[in-house]
Amino acid sequence: MEWIGFRAMNTDVLVAAQGASAKDGMQAAREIIEAGERRFSRFSQASELSQLNRSAGRWFDASADMIDILQKACRFFDRTRGLFDPTVLPDLIRMGYDRSMDEIRALDARLVSSVAAGPRPRADFRELELDPASSRVRLPATMQLDFGGIAKGWIVDQAVKRLSRYSNVCAVNAGGDMRFNDHSPVGLGWPVELEDPRDAAQHLARITVNHGAVATSSVAKRTWRQGAKHRHHLIDPRTGEPAQSNWLSVTVISDDTVTAEVYAKAILIGGPSEAEKLTANEDLVYVAVDRQGNLHDSPQSQEYVREYESIHT
Amino acid sequence: MRFFRASLRTLITLASTFSFLGGWVLLAHSLKPTSGAGPSSGAPAALPGIAATPLPTLPPLQGLDFSPSQSAQPAPPNPLTIVSQPQPPQVQAMPIFTTSGS
Numbered sequence: 127m128e129w130i131g132f133r134a135m136n137t138d139v140l141v142a143a144q145g146a147s148a149k150d151g152m153q154a155a156r157e158i159i160e161a162g163e164r165r166f167s168r169f170s171q172a173s174e175l176s177q178l179n180r181s182a183g184r185w186f187d188a189s190a191d192m193i194d195i196l197q198k199a200c201r202f203f204d205r206t207r208g209l210f211d212p213t214v215l216p217d218l219i220r221m222g223y224d225r226s227m228d229e230i231r232a233l234d235a236r237l238v239s240s241v242a243a244g245p246r247p248r249a250d251f252r253e254l255e256l257d258p259a260s261s262r263v264r265l266p267a268t269m270q271l272d273f274g275g276i277a278k279g280w281i282v283d284q285a286v287k288r289l290s291r292y293s294n295v296c297a298v299n300a301g302g303d304m305r306f307n308d309h310s311p312v313g314l315g316w317p318v319e320l321e322d323p324r325d326a327a328q329h330l331a332r333i334t335v336n337h338g339a340v341a342t343s344s345v346a347k348r349t350w351r352q353g354a355k356h357r358h359h360l361i362d363p364r365t366g367e368p369a370q371s372n373w374l375s376v377t378v379i380s381d382d383t384v385t386a387e388v389y390a391k392a393i394l395i396g397g398p399s400e401a402e403k404l405t406a407n408e409d410l411v412y413v414a415v416d417r418q419g420n421l422h423d424s425p426q427s428q429e430y431v432r433e434y435e436s437i438h439t
Numbered sequence: 440m441r442f443f444r445a446s447l448r449t450l451i452t453l454a455s456t457f458s459f460l461g462g463w464v465l466l467a468h469s470l471k472p473t474s475g476a477g478p479s480s481g482a483p484a485a486l487p488g489i490a491a492t493p494l495p496t497l498p499p500l501q502g503l504d505f506s507p508s509q510s511a512q513p514a515p516p517n518p519l520t521i522v523s524q525p526q527p528p529q530v531q532a533m534p535i536f537t538t539s540g541s
Contacts, residue, residue, distance in 0.1 A: 129534045142534050302539040311533060318536045326539070342538040377538045 127295070127311060132156065135163045135278055136227045137301025141285070143293035144311065151292025155285040159300070162281035165191070166273050168215065169226045175273060179215075183267035193258050195273060195280050202276070202388045203251050206404060209392035211363035213251045215272035220246075221368065222352040223359055230350045248366070274359075278303050279341060279387035302342040305383045306335055323347075323374035323415055330415060335379060341386035343394045344375035362395050369395040373414040373422070380410040398422065 129142035130152050139159060141152045165174045178186050188196070202210045223230065249269035256263050265271065282298050286305040289296045294309045297316060306316045315334040322328040323346040333340070345368070348359040362369040376394040380386040385408075393401050393412055405412060405424055413423040 127533050138539075140534055140536070297536070299534075299536050302537070304536055316536060317533070318538060321538050329537070340536075340538060344539075347539065375538075 128152070130156065134159050135167070135281070135300055136169075137278075139301070140297075140299040141289065142297045142299075143289055144295035145293040147292040148296075151289045151296065154292065155289040155296075155298060158285045158288050159281055159298075162277070162284065165189070166195070166277040166281070168272050175271065175277075178263065178265065179270050182265040182269055185262050185264045188261055188263045190261060191280075193256070193261055193263070195277060196254070196256055196263060197258065198280070198384055199273070199276055200251070200254070200256065202385075202392075205408075206388065206392040206396075208251075208363055209395050209400065209404070210276075210388045211251055212271045212273055212276065213248050213269055214361040214363055214366070215270040216246060216248060217361045217366040218272060218359065220366075221357050221361070222350060223348075223357070227348050227350075227359075246366075248363075275303070275341070275343070275387040275391055276384055279339075279383035279385075282383040283339070302344075302347075303339075303383050303387055304341070305339045306337055308337045310336060320377060320413060320415075321375075322419060324417075324419060330419065330421060331413070333377075333379065333413070338379060338381045339383040339386040340377060340379050341383055341390045342375055342377040343387075343390040345369065345371065345394065346374050360391060360395055369397075371395065371397045373397060373416050376412055376414045378410055378412045380408075385410065 127142055127144045128148045129140055131138060131140050133139065134156075139156075141155045141159075143151050143155075145151075164170060164172070167173050168175055168179070170176060174189060174192055178188065178192070199210075199212050203212075218224075247268075249266040251269075253266045254263065254269065278300055282300050282303050282305050285298045286296060286307060289298065290307050294307065295311050297304060297306045302321075304318070310316050315336050318333045318335055318340050319329040320331040320333060321342075322330045323344045343360060345358040345360055350357050358368050360369045360371075361367065371394055373394055376390045378386040378390040378393065380389065389404065389408065389410055389412070393404055393414065396404055398414075401412065401414070401422075401424075411424050411426060413421060415421060
């Protein structure tokens with residue numbers, strides 16, 4: 127097994143593959159990831175997403191990939207009953223998340239943008255007009271989108287899809303959003319360490335995944351101080367404020383990274399009271415970590431989890 | 440005549456008596472049989488002055504090998520050769536995947 131690591135999408139990316147063509151495949155996957163970041167990052171004014179946001183109120187000629195992501199976003203908005211909502215960009219900016227996380231971490235808290243008076247009304251995501259036949263989209267004039275995790279998951283899925291042409295045994299991990307192809311090394315499955323959100327050096331459990339994707343959302347990872355206030359990047363669309371959840375992190379195992387990423391975020395925002403309702407009709411498994419380090423997992427874990435060893439319980 | 444018959448009876452009686460006593464003494468001083476070394480055990484008892492010849496033993500069986508070179512010219516077994524035990528398949532090193540979260 128060979129692998130490469132690099133920085134992209136403001137996180138650490140790991141690409142792993144096995145076989146004679148592994149190096150070529152990893153390089154191809156890296157190009158997919160870097161190109162995807164250039165197209166869907168809101169921090170680049172030249173990205174397609176920034177162009178779309180600037181065109182709010184007018185029809186925009188979008189790429190097929192942009193249409194694909196928007197269609198998925200619409201479906202997940204409905205399936206999560208609005209807990210996944212890419213229109214929270216104005217609230218993120220109001221909280222000070224107006225530049226990349228790498229830049230925010232390098233700044234002093236006093237230099238982060240000050241807090242606005244309060245949440246402003248946002249356009250309803252269902253008002254977005256999408257015309258896949260002509261590959262066009264129109265945002266309402268007041269709508270601004272942040273793809274955030276869904277774009278990252280989509281890019282990881284595309285990278286593994288390309289990498290699989292070169293190697294039967296391969297995986298991509300972008301800051302906890304990971305996708306594994308259907309052939310695990312020597313048939314043992316892919317081991318994934320579940321990080322303790324209270325202490326990144328500690329692992330709470332080991333999940334062995336046969337195939338598919340694993341994604342984690344955490345309120346302890348992308349954090350910053352805005353004046354005297356502690357902020358994180360998971361905005362609750364119902365309040366326009368950082369989510370107040372009893373859970374510190376949620377990890378979802380699913381068939382693809384987009385689904386895992388979206389539901390990890392929605393379950394974390396919704397908390398224990400929404401988790402069962404969100405996952406009732408979905409083919410996925412979640413593991414949540416609360417503020418005391420206790421694990422809460424969904425009962426139907428056999429399909430995706432071959433081995434589950436909790437160290438603390 | 441009567442004197443001759445009496446002497447002959449006395450001589451036979453004494454000869455029988457001494458022969459019986461001599462045999463008794465001889466058997467009493469002979470080596471006792473070794474426990475468990477009877478004919479059923481297959482190992483004869485060691486006798487003084489007789490070197491026991493060990494039973495021939497078969498060499499250990501060689502492992503089955505169907506490779507053409509081995510079957511054409513089987514190598515003589517070398518008792519000093521250390522045959523390494525078969526190793527389990529090596530698990531290739533893998534990167535560590537961690538749910539660092541985003």
